[in-house]
Amino acid sequence: xxxxxxxxxxxxxxxxxxxxxxxxxxxxxxxxxxxxxxxxxxxxxxxxxxxxxxxxxxxxxxxxxxxxxxx
Numbered sequence: 012x013x014x015x016x017x018x019x020x021x022x023x024x025x026x027x028x029x030x031x032x033x034x035x036x037x038x039x040x041x042x043x044x045x046x047x048x049x050x051x052x053x054x055x056x057x058x059x060x061x062x063x064x065x066x067x068x069x070x071x072x073x074x075x076x077x078x079x080x081x082x
Contacts, residue, residue, distance in 0.1 A: 016066055020059070027055045 030051055038044040 016062060019062060023055070023058045027051060
């Protein structure tokens with residue numbers, strides 16, 4: 012079934028937010044926590060890029076978000 016981009020983004024955002032909460036609660040080592048949160052930020056960034064790239068393929072362009080360029 013087709014999922015709108017906004018719904019798709021919200022699903023991933025909720026999953027990443029839940030993972031962040033779990034990391035903050037269960038990981039006590041400051042270094043391990045920092046590394047895990049950094050990797051989680053990378054995951055979220057690449058998911059966003061993938062969604063945007065798919066949107067460009069489907070529509071020929073993507074809505075620009077504040078602070079972004081089409082490069």
